Amino acid sequence: MPDINPKKVTTKWYKKIISQLSRGNYQIEIAEKNKKYNLENAEIKIISDVAAKGNNINNYSTVLKVTYG
Secondary structure (H helix, E strand, C coil), rough: CCCCCHHCCCCCCCCCHHHHHHHHCCCCCCCCCEEEEEEEEEEEEEECCCCCCCHHHHHCCCCCCCCCC
């Protein structure tokens, strides 16, 4: 997830996911460029620069590259 102040977020979807995550026992990680995760035969790599600047929260979206096989 992007490292932003939740009070700045205005979308219903983001507020809902934060609410649901806070109810469970989940570990939230801040998205870091070039970090990789492996899931069976797939590799997931974070390719965005999540350290976006500015007031537009949409610029903080995480972009993933999934390679299967």
